[in-house]
Amino acid sequence: MKVDFQHRQSAHCESGVTSSLLQHAGLDQITEPLAFGIGSGLFYAYIPLIKINNGPAIAFRTMPGLIFKRTCKALHIPLIRKKFSSRQEAEAYLQQALNEGKPVGCQVGVYYLSYFPREYRFHFNAHNLIVFGKEEDNYLISDPIMETPTFLTSYELERVRFAKGALAPKGQIYYPVDNVSVDNETIKTAIKKGIRFNTSQMLRIPGWFAGVRGIKYTGGRIKKWRDNLGVQKAGSYLAQLVRMQEEIGTGGGGFRYMYAAFLEEAQQWWPVDELQEVSEEFTKAGDLWRTAAVQAAGIYKGRLGSQADFDQMGDYLIEVSEIEKKAFQQLEKIKWA
Known part of the structure; x- marks a missing residue:
C-alpha cells in the first residue's frame, strides 16, 4: 500500500508537513513560509520549571500541532x-x-x-x-x-x-480533507489574520516568560547563570538553548529567516511596503540569534567562560528582543487595504 505522494524537503518539520499535506490535497498556493506565517508559528518561551534533557524548556516556535491547526482553520479547510x-x-x-x-x-x-x-x-x-x-x-x-x-x-x-x-x-x-479549494481572497485574509495573531502573541502574551519579554528576561538570567549555577551547569544550560535553537527544525535563527521569507511572500498578496522593511528586520534578528549561538557554544565548550562572556551572551538576547519588539510593532501599525 502506497499513496501517490511527492516528498518535499523543507526547512522545518511542522510547516513542511503542513505545506506538503495541503499541496497534496490540491492547494498549490501554500508554500512552507506561508504555512508558517498563516499558522503564526513564530514564538519564544523560557520555562525554567520544566526540564528537558536536564535543562530549562526553551521554545522558538508555537506548541506542536498549532501551525497545522491554525493554517487549516484560517483557510476554512476541514481537518482530522x-x-x-x-x-x-x-x-x-x-x-x-x-x-x-x-x-x-x-x-x-x-x-x-x-x-x-x-x-x-x-x-x-x-x-x-x-x-x-x-x-x-x-x-x-x-x-x-x-x-x-x-x-x-x-x-x-x-x-x-x-x-x-x-x-x-x-x-x-x-491530515486535511482531500481535494480542497481555497480562493485568493481567503488566502489574503488568512495572511493578515496570521500576522495580527502572531503580533499579539509576541507583544502581549501575559507574563515574563514568553514573547519578546521572554527573550529579554532570558538574556538577563543568562548574565546571572555563572554566579548562580556555576560555570559547568551554566554551560549545560546554554548548550540546551543552542540545541533547541539550532538542532530542532530550523531553530531560533532559522525561524526568524522563515518569518522574513513569509513577509516577503505576503507582500505579493498585500502590496504593502512595510512588509519588506519588517522582513529585513527579522533577517537581522536571525543573524543575531546565530551570533548568540556561536557565543553560547564557545562557553559550553570551554573556550569562553568569564563573566564578561556571559554578559555578552545576555546582551545579544536583549538586543534580539528589542529588534523583534520593534518589528512586531511595525506590523501592528500596518493599515491593510
Missing part, C-alpha cells in the same frame, strides 16, 4: 486530528487512512528515529513527519528535513509515536 490511548487503535487508524489513500502527519519523538544521525537524537517529542505507505513491515516516511523519503519498521514507528516524556505525542495523527 486524533490522539490515542491504545497503540492498537493508533495502528489500526493509520492503516485505515493509508488504505483510503491519505498521507498523514504524525507527531513523534526524535530519540528513536533510526534514520537520524546519532548526534541529533535526544529526548524531544515535537518532531513531525508524514507517513504515506507501507511495504511489508516498513512504513514509508516523508520527513521534511530529510533529502529523500525513508522508512521505519512497524515497531520503530510505534515507538516514536508513543514516546514518553514532555510533549508526549500519544500517537497523534492529522
Whole structure:
C-alpha cells in the first residue's frame, strides 16, 4: 500500500508537513513560509520549571500541532486530528487512512528515529513527519528535513509515536480533507489574520516568560547563570538553548529567516511596503540569534567562560528582543487595504 505522494524537503518539520499535506490535497498556493506565517508559528518561551534533557524548556516556535491547526482553520479547510490511548487503535487508524489513500502527519519523538544521525537524537517529542505507505513491515516516511523519503519498521514507528516524556505525542495523527479549494481572497485574509495573531502573541502574551519579554528576561538570567549555577551547569544550560535553537527544525535563527521569507511572500498578496522593511528586520534578528549561538557554544565548550562572556551572551538576547519588539510593532501599525 502506497499513496501517490511527492516528498518535499523543507526547512522545518511542522510547516513542511503542513505545506506538503495541503499541496497534496490540491492547494498549490501554500508554500512552507506561508504555512508558517498563516499558522503564526513564530514564538519564544523560557520555562525554567520544566526540564528537558536536564535543562530549562526553551521554545522558538508555537506548541506542536498549532501551525497545522491554525493554517487549516484560517483557510476554512476541514481537518482530522486524533490522539490515542491504545497503540492498537493508533495502528489500526493509520492503516485505515493509508488504505483510503491519505498521507498523514504524525507527531513523534526524535530519540528513536533510526534514520537520524546519532548526534541529533535526544529526548524531544515535537518532531513531525508524514507517513504515506507501507511495504511489508516498513512504513514509508516523508520527513521534511530529510533529502529523500525513508522508512521505519512497524515497531520503530510505534515507538516514536508513543514516546514518553514532555510533549508526549500519544500517537497523534492529522491530515486535511482531500481535494480542497481555497480562493485568493481567503488566502489574503488568512495572511493578515496570521500576522495580527502572531503580533499579539509576541507583544502581549501575559507574563515574563514568553514573547519578546521572554527573550529579554532570558538574556538577563543568562548574565546571572555563572554566579548562580556555576560555570559547568551554566554551560549545560546554554548548550540546551543552542540545541533547541539550532538542532530542532530550523531553530531560533532559522525561524526568524522563515518569518522574513513569509513577509516577503505576503507582500505579493498585500502590496504593502512595510512588509519588506519588517522582513529585513527579522533577517537581522536571525543573524543575531546565530551570533548568540556561536557565543553560547564557545562557553559550553570551554573556550569562553568569564563573566564578561556571559554578559555578552545576555546582551545579544536583549538586543534580539528589542529588534523583534520593534518589528512586531511595525506590523501592528500596518493599515491593510
